[in-house]
Amino acid sequence: MKIKIVNKSNLPLPNYKTEGASGIDLYANIEKEITLKPMERKLIPTGVHVSIPKGYEGQVRARSGLAYKHGIGLVNGIGTIDSDYRGEIKVILINFGDEEFTIKKGDRIAQLVFVKYEKVKLEEVEVLDDTQRGKGGFGHTGI
Ligand SMILES: O=c1ccn([C@H]2C[C@H](O)[C@@H](COP(=O)(O)OP(=O)(O)OP(=O)(O)O)O2)c(=O)[nH]1
Numbered sequence: 001m002k003i004k005i006v007n008k009s010n011l012p013l014p015n016y017k018t019e020g021a022s023g024i025d026l027y028a029n030i031e032k033e034i035t036l037k038p039m040e041r042k043l044i045p046t047g048v049h050v051s052i053p054k055g056y057e058g059q060v061r062a063r064s065g066l067a068y069k070h071g072i073g074l075v076n077g078i079g080t081i082d083s084d085y086r087g088e089i090k091v092i093l094i095n096f097g098d099e100e101f102t103i104k105k106g107d108r109i110a111q112l113v114f115v116k117y118e119k120v121k122l123e124e125v126e127v128l129d130d131t132q133r134g135k136g137g138f139g140h141t142g143i
């Protein structure tokens with residue numbers, strides 16, 4: 001499958017770092033360094049714009065190395081890149097760690113995974129079908 005990408009930075013095009021990588025790494029396209037204090041969040045530009053075919057979405061996901069070593073995550077959990085979005089992909093980083101974290105131009109701050117999704121038709125009804133679980137949830141089956 002082909003996805004059109006425009007790179008407005010002078011950084012390399014994001015790409016898959018290994019044969020089996022599911023995401024392409026996104027680079028921070030910033031002029032000056034950005035520092036995140038503990039619990040601070042900032043929107044980090046990547047310089048890339050994509051045109052994703054209908055039926056697919058982009059998912060911006062955290063990098064586990066940054067998460068584990070420095071407590072860096074995404075405020076929105078997983079960022080959704082809609083197939084009709086043509087703006088710059090930006091990453092909403094948050095510092096969950098207890099020390100300041102500095103981002104420099106070209107740092108790999110997150111990864112972008114392209115995923116197929118189903119667009120459904122919603123049918124409004126009065127009552128839903130019965131199941132064994134019913135309304136049980138949130139630990140209802142035990143820990
Ligand atoms: O981490 C993210 C999340 C979103 N976006 C862009 C692409 C996406 O298509 C658009 C809208 O995102 P979303 O639907 O999550 O945000 P919203 O708050 O619902 O905004 P909108 O009303 O524009 O849909 O913002 C990013 O660049 N990075």
Ligand SMILES: [Mg+2]
Pocket residue numbers: none
């Ligand atoms: Mg939206």
